[in-house]
Amino acid sequence: MxxxxxxxxxxxxxxxxxxxxxxxxxxxxxxxxxxxxxxxxxxxxxxxxxxxxxxxxxxxxxxxxxxxxxxxxxxxxxxxxxxxxxxxxxxxxxxxxxxxxxxxDVVHGHRTIFPIGLGLASSWNLPTIARSGRVAAIEASADGLDMTFAPTVDISRDPRWGRTSEGFGEDPYLVSEIARTMVKAYQGESVAAPDSIMASVKHFALYGAVEGGRDYNVVDMSPMRMHQDFLPPYRAAVEAGAGGVMVALNAINGVPASANSWLLRDLLRRDWGFRGMTVSDHGAISELLRHGVAQDGREAARLALKAGIDMSMADSLYRDELPGLVRDGEVEIGEIDAAVREVLGAKYDMGLFHDPLRRIGAAADDPQDVDAESRLHRAEARAVARESLVLLENRAQTLPLKKSGTIALVGPLADSPLDMLGSWSAAGVAAQAVTLRQGLTAALAGKATLLHARGANITDDPHLVEYLNFLNWDTPEVVQDPRPAAQMIAEAVAAAERADVVIAAVGESRGMSHESSSRTSLQIPPSQQALLRALKATGKPLVLVLMNGRPLELGWAKANADAILETWFSGTEGGHAIADVLFGDYNPSGKLPISFPRSVGQIPTYYNHLRVGRPYVEGKPGNYTSQYFEEPTGPLYPFGYGLSYTDFELSHVSLSSAELRLPGTLQASVKVKNSGSRDGAAVVQLYIRDQVASVIRPVKELKAFRKVMLKAGEEREVRFDIGEKDLRFFNAQLRQVAEPGEFEVQIGLDSQQVRSAAFILR
Structure with missing residues (x-):
């Protein structure tokens, strides 16, 4: 230049x-x-x-x-x-x-890559999540960036959707809490600070509810459900001070979000009081033609501006069409000025009028090597990643493993640095990511023998490989081993037969859980299933390390694996973090932020579903109840679920009063005891069930949680305050109300296994 x-x-x-x-x-x-x-x-x-x-x-x-x-x-x-x-x-x-x-798009880290959104949410630890966002802001601002298109707070209840990986799961309360946390972490004490970046929350709105889990598809939803379940995280981000909002690509009840004045003017600005800048998603304004609501580019530009799109991403239509629209009186200059005022206001808030180079700095201070190791925050990445891992199965205390003997590591994801990073990995460098193989090698150095075999390709379907490699990445997503599948499996089986235990790293490549990567199946690809069956046949203990960006169908794995560790895509330090958990240097504490269905036919499966008149009840006849008769009703692994290397016990629930009179509060408490032999962290979850209301209410709703560290044998009381905000819901008139009546308080270590008590709201 x-x-x-x-x-x-x-x-x-x-x-x-x-x-x-x-x-x-x-x-x-x-x-x-x-x-x-x-x-x-x-x-x-x-x-x-x-x-x-x-x-x-x-x-x-x-x-x-x-x-x-x-x-x-x-x-x-x-x-x-x-x-x-x-x-x-x-x-x-x-x-x-x-x-x-x-x-x-600094979504889960900038140069240091943290776990994907589902992984961060699995920590159920807001300070931990905040640490990832603060590090991302520090690194991004050090590269001269002023804004991130994040956090992604779309509620996702259909894991076929590829962008499930970016968000924080299925629950309005948990996702809202994380939305607030990430906005504050990015923007710091002041968004004008040199080490802060402006958050632009996305994708507004309801993008995670696209029909059939197919990206860019339509959303048709009742207003009551919107307000109750899907809109709260966006509002939480706005209330936390997000300076920007990225508008979604989907249509809402027949109107594309980019042309939806109800969404952008009535709801966002009038009702929620948003005073920041709105940005279209990439090419969304021109897509109004393909949606069929604009005849040409001129009409698309007019619709978008009048609806409330301040800034046009990847723009040509605003440039080409707005001058003529103003000249012909179809767009008023005041409407242009209003949009410009928001853009200039965002720049002002970022401190750019005071110092346009505040994040760029002087040329003399530029790093000699932008990818230098010294610019990474490895300790933080490792600490966050360890908390994101969820132990799903652990038969006969297979885990933690001993650092002795011989261990076989197999699977196409065992030594894949690119896949460790996950989708939207910003400026992360794959070569700097620690793979599982590298993590195990470091942990076992001088103590045990590690054998490695690939065992299988991610997929043997040439169509899928071609599709995944067509994605806009710097390097191919999937590199195939040209050997016959039988030869690779035989090599893996030979390694397994020489080992004391087998670790299989299987799941998805990162491109399989990405924008535009919706799936019709949630199964582990057939090439990897064949590998797992061959490994199982050896009779050696089988530990599955899952890498994936969505819930998968794990029926065979649950029945056959001795242990299953869900690691998502765990980032730059993923290999070390996974090794820490496998060998017991860290006791897993992650909990699922999204339910795992038994099969794709159960979708949608989410814990806080509405009550029905003929509910299925476990242990009772299923005829004429709301069920699927081919397989058990309910998720394979429920929301909030996750095991530990120790055991926790909960006492009965105590309430400070049997009645609640507003505007007062009552307190629910429970004693949690670490009854095992290891120190560990428990996530105590509070759910509330509204027994009778003017509209159908969910079977339960998460309202609070606490993550508590307990030494072996330690017992602690955990208290939750319950007030009006925890009992409110949107009624048929879209008013938030707390109606008198009976409420059940449920406290548990996941959404299914709970202790309960009841009170009356007067």
Missing amino acids: KRLPVFGLLAGFFMHAAIAAESPALDDKQAFIDSLIERMTLEEKIGQLRLISIGADMPQPKILEELQAGHIGGTFNSVTRHDNRPMQEAARRSRLGIPIFFAY
């Missing part, structure tokens, strides 16, 4: 200084922005509404030209100071010197 002439830099500086001198004091945000808008041309205003993808929308020389003309408001997908600095300097040389911002 050519260096800019010194004269150009100085001219730009003095021009910016001169115009700034005409503006009100920077400390008066509203007056400053109003004054700036008054001096902007229509072209400059429209330029602020354009978010451009580096390298995809136009070549960099053209971007520099457009920036200097004031025709771009922000960019995304450039992730180094060296690349961002020339673009910011070009923006500063524009007539008004308005800075741009730099954004990126």
Whole structure:
């Protein structure tokens, strides 16, 4: 890239200084922005509404030209100071010197990659989740980034949806708590701080409820269900101060989100009081033509702007169509100004008007190697990843393993650094990820023998391999071993027969749980199933280490494996973290944030389903009840489930009162005891069941949880306050109410095995 002439830099500086001198004091945000808008041309205003993808929308020389003309408001997908600095300097040389911002999809880490969203949620530990977000913000801001398109807070109850991996599961309360946590972690004490980045929560709204779990599909849902189950996490993020909202690609009750004025103006801004910036998803405005609600690009741009889309991602339509729409009176200049005001306000809040280079810094301070090991936060990644692992099965105390003898490690995911990172791994470098093989090798050094065999490919279906490798990655998603499947299995069996125990790393490649990677099956691919059956036939203890971005069908695994450890995609330090758990250096404490169905035919399977008139009751005849007759009703592994290397016992539930009169509260308490021989952490979960209401209510709803560390033999009382907020719901008139009547309090270590007590709300 050519260096800019010194004269150009100085001219730009003095021009910016001169115009700034005409503006009100920077400390008066509203007056400053109003004054700036008054001096902007229509072209400059429209330029602020354009978010451009580096390298995809136009070549960099053209971007520099457009920036200097004031025709771009922000960019995304450039992730180094060296690349961002020339673009910011070009923006500063524009007539008004308005800075741009730099954004990126920092979803579960930036350079240090943490577990995927489902993994983070499995920790059920908000400080742990906050640590991942804070590290991500520190690393992203150090690369000159100002904003992340995160957190992803879409409620997902259909694991066929590929983007289930990005979110935090099925439950409104848990996802809402994590949404608040991540927003605050990204934005810190002040979003203007040099080590903070602005959160742009996504995908607004209801994206996780797409029909059939098929990405980009429609959503048709009652308003009551929207407000009760699917909207709360977005609202929680807004209330936590998220500066941005990314608008979803799906339609809602017949109206695409990008043209939905009820969603963006009535609900988001009027009802929720959002004062930040809205951004379309990639190409969403042009997609209004394919949705069939816009005849041409002109109509699409008009619909999006009037609905409330401030900034157009990967834009061409705002640039091409808004000038004519304003000229012809179809869009008022006041509507343009309102959108520009939000974009400028976001830049102001990020501190860019005070210092456009506050996150980019001086060239002399640029890191010599952006991928340097010293820039990573490995200790934090390892600590977070250990808490994300969920022990699903552990027959005869197979785990933890001893660091002795001979261990066979097999499976296509045993030594795959790219897959450790998971989807949307930002600036993470696969070569810096610790694979399971590397983690086990380090843990066993000088103590035991580790044998390794691939055993199988991720899939032997050439169509799937072609599809996965078509995804827009820097390297192929799936690299096939060309040997015959029988030969690979034979090699793995030979290793297993020489070993004392077999660890099989199986599941999905990261591309199988990604945007546009919806599945019709939740099974482990056939190539890997054949491997597992051959390993089982050896008679050696079989430990499954699952790597996946969604719940899988695990009926065979549950019946045949001696232990199952769900590791999701655990990030940069995943191999070390998994080894820590397998060998007992860390006692697993993860709990499922999403139910695992027995088969794809049970979808949707989620714990807080609505009550029905003919419920199935375990242990009673199933005829004429709400059930599937081919297999047991209910999930294979329920929401909130996860084992430990120790045992926990709960006492009966005690209530401070049998009655609750508002606005008062009552207290529910339970004693939890570590009755095993190891120290460990228990997640105590509080659920409430509204026994009778004006509308059908769920069988139970999570309302609070506590993660408590207990030494072996230790007992502690855990208390929960219950008040009006825990009893409210949206009634048929969409009013939040707490209706008098009987409520059941349930406290357990998962959503199914609970102790209960009851009280009356007067």
